[in-house]
Amino acid sequence: MTVTTRFAPSPTGFLHVGNLRTALFNHLIAKKAGGQFILRLDDTDPERSKQEYADAIQEDLEWLGITWDRIERQSDRLDRYSEAADQLRAAGRFYEA
Numbered sequence: 001m002t003v004t005t006r007f008a009p010s011p012t013g014f015l016h017v018g019n020l021r022t023a024l025f026n027h028l029i030a031k032k033a034g035g036q037f038i039l040r041l042d043d044t045d046p047e048r049s050k051q052e053y054a055d056a057i058q059e060d061l062e063w064l065g066i067t068w069d070r071i072e073r074q075s076d077r078l079d080r081y082s083e084a085a086d087q088l089r090a091a092g093r094f095y096e097a
Contacts, residue, residue, distance in 0.1 A: 003035035007061075007068075010042045011054035020064065027066045039068040043075045 005026035009019055030037040039061070043049040061068070088094035 003030055003033035004038060005030040005035065006038040006040045006072075008040040008042045008074075009057055010045065010048075011050060011057060012045060012048040013053055014056055015060050020060075023061060023066055024064070027068075036069040037067070038070055038072055040072045040074065043073050044078070046075075049075075 007019075007023040007026050009015065009023075015023075027037045029035075039058070041049075041054055041057070043054065058071075085094060
């Protein structure tokens, strides 16, 4: 069984102890199971998300010895989210907020 875990910080500021705890546990679980650890940057807030914070997150994790198998950015999936929203809207199952 392959286990994949992820750590999904928003690059809107620097990491704190709670972030690091989550990253560490998810990394250890994935590695113990021979799985993958994904760093998923939740960068869907274009006004607050900054590359400098994304870089700092990666540097801090590397400094702690936490490495990832791949990086994903939520902003790369906005088209997919839009398609899914359109399908739900067409089916009358989308709640407009």
